[in-house]
Amino acid sequence: MSYKTEFDYKAFLKTLTHRPGVYRMLDQEGKILYVGKAKDLRRRVSSYFQRAGNKRIQTMVAQIRDIQIVVTHTEAEALLLENNLIKELKPRYNILLRDDKSYPYIYLSDDEFPRISFYRGARKGKGRYFGPYPSGGAVRETLYLLQKLFPVRQCENSYYSNRSRACLQYQIKRCTAPCVGLVSREDYMRDVQDIVLFLEGKTHDVVDGLVARMESASADLAFEEAARYRDQIDAIRKVQERQYVSGEKGDLDIVACARAEGQACVQVFFIRQGRNLGNRQFFPKGARGRVEGEILSAFLGQYYPGRQLPTEILLSHKPEDRELLQEALSQQAGRKLVLRTAPRGERARWLKMARQNAEIALKARLAGSSNARLRLETLQEALGLEEPPSRMECFDISHTGGERTVASCVVFNAEGPLKSDYRRFNIDAITPGDDYAAMAQALRRRYTRIMSGEGRLPDILFIDGGRGQLSTAAQILEDLGVHGVLLVGVAKGPERRAGMEQLFLLEHQHPLILDAHSPALHLVQHIRDEAHRFAITGHRQRRNKARKRSVLEDIPGIGQKRRQQLLKQFGGMQGLSRAGIEDIATVDGISTRLAEKIYQAFHGTE
Structure with a gap:
């Protein structure tokens, strides 16, 4: 469908309702220019034609040839519909989040000897899923760490089922080789339980259990086993120091925005069960001319619907319609979710760090080669x-x-x-x-x-x-x-x-x-x-x-001076290689026996 005539906005506005809903602005080719939501559709849409706005809005309004609306029951419902349409239609004048991929998890299978592995996709298989993690790299790093702390298998079931001897992972103490029966199920499941506690953030319980085992082994004079538990405890404590967020015990996201030169960066830090799972950065499209609050409003609306939600989100700037976003996300989560913009104490320090990360990432993007980014993205x-x-x-x-x-x-x-x-x-x-x-x-x-x-x-x-x-x-x-x-x-x-x-x-x-x-x-x-x-x-x-090493260097009795003399007499290695034993023996200091050795070095023993 195409629209060649000018849009009669006055006639359209007369028919528009005051109820909440979503509006879509179309150009003359029927393509979506912009999708928006409104508590009052007539008042919101009228505002585009009643004031000049900025240059971006003026350019957009000049292209409008039709406006389509969808009336909703509530403004929160309109917000969710708006962001679903933005994801699907990707309008030119909306702020677009170029990330709609599923996040990775750590998966613990429900096998007799469970496997722990990287997982991305619908969580349909039996077992437990831990996450989500900000990136595949964060999952791989955590799996690598777990393999050093708890020797539970990570191999595919097809590989595991066809082993006749222990693999390299057993030799480097990264697995206890359940595939060939080198560990009892009871001992193996003890390591599995430690992994579950660790991933749930109950590291103190893990350490307490290991301390008890260490003391028991020491009492039984099993000092090597006790030393192994001691090293495991030490490694876990070091990890704990690095991964835990001071004062946090629940699920928390920290979202910060930075803006410069028409581009924006949004940094998200993921805290789950008090553990810092890392961060991820986003560069929304269409950020030019928008303020941080507007960018965060669009980001939160597009990013969180359909995802696992924390109990609280810290924000660097107050988004537009914060109360509405909070209501919509709480409805999705099935519980109260808080959007907080002015935390105190330790949380304020973490929010400041997230904001600094966003600024640094944006500077790096602006300073880096656009061609390099394009190559990676393609x-x-x-x-x-x-x-x-x-x-x-x-x-x-x-x-x-x-x-x-x-x-x-x-x-x-x-x-x-x-x-x-x-x-x-x-x-x-x-x-x-x-x-x-x-x-x-x-x-x-x-x-x-x-x-x-x-x-x-x-x-x-x-x-x-x-x-x-x-x-x-x-x-x-x-x-x-x-x-x-x-x-x-x-x-x-x-x-x-x-x-x-x-x-x-x-x-x-x-x-x-x-x-x-x-x-x-x-x-x-x-x-x-x-x-x-x-x-x-x-x-x-x-x-x-x-090739630079002369064959003469391997002959006993031939030092540097004799080598130089031989090469001078025969004009180099090629001439010497063609010489006979008698010819070589004519050189001062070279006996017949030594000449035979030199000849054999070039031609082998006959």
Whole structure:
């Protein structure tokens, strides 16, 4: 439907009701310009045509060709409908929150020997869900921490059911190997119960239980067991110091807004059961010309409906219609929810910290390269990720005919190459030229170290190669118990030309082919080429170091002076390698026996 004539707003306003509801403004092509809610529809809509407003509103009003309304029973109902329509229609002149993804949880399965794992999606499976967490990285960090504190399995059930011997996780004391019966169910469930208490914020109960076990083991003269409990208690206390929010015991969100140069950043800190689960930042679209309260009003209305709500939300600025938002969110939660803008004491300090984080994040975004942000966002969209990747790694293999094989690992974050985290691996003890074995060795060495605490896992792991290399990488990560990392194989196209790359993912039957001009593809090419460069450089250094070493250095009785004399007499290594024993023996200081050794060094023993 299109509207070519001017909008007769005077006639329309005469028919408009004074009841609460939602209005949609349409342009001449029938596209939605703006969605709004009102306690009194006639009064609110009339205001657009009765006063000039700012330039943004003037521009919008000039494009209006029709207005559609939906009458609701209450203003709170209108608020919920407004935000549902904004999410669905994404009008040009509304403040838009570009985040409608499900949040990740930690899932504890209902198996005989429960598994603890990363989970995102509808919570339908049997078991317990802990969260939500602000990001996948926060879940992975917590799972890694739990694995060090409580050795409960994190492997997939398919992997767990087919084990005949304990895996590496048992060897590095990250699992008690229930798959092969090395732990009783009673002892295993004790660790599971400790995890539940820890995730519920009842850390003191966990510590009290461990103290009792430590004292019992000590009384039974089981000093090694007592020492293990002591170390566990010490580790938990250190974690407790880092994670807990002073004075908080319940569920609390802290939401702060910063605004500059037509852009805005909203920071959300998540406190659950007194534990700080981390924070997440958002950059709403359409913030130019809006004040902080208006931005927060739009953010709260779009972000919280449909999500698990805390009991209280601290806000850096008073949003428009705070009482209305509080009423609507309380209805959704089924209990009273408080929006607080002026906390005191410790809470005021935490709100100030959240506001500072929002300001810092916004400055970084404004100062950073817009092209870098675009590449990450388009890669997120291309791979169907819930959030832009914050850390990416890529591996490549380099050798010459199988000689001096070197594997490279390069690391990128949101700002670009993170060269301090680059690593090279000299590959030995494989069949020369076997790239699959070389990749397997490099991955195993890299991620064994990470799982032992020497670094952090990436969000995406790129492998230079096709399905074969991707399958090898997947098997290694499965063996090591590495989960939550997206594997992507990067293969050159049929003509091996730049722009024709194929991206292989484990769950996809066909490769993903991005447009040659896609910023996402440019980012992948940059990462892949950097891994290739770093591998080639390492291989050449290793090869040249080996080749620069003269075979004469390994011959007893040949020192530096005799080496120099031999090379001068024969014009270099090539001339010496062609010389016979008699010719070599004519050089001063070289006996016939020594000449034979030199000859054999070049030609082998006959």
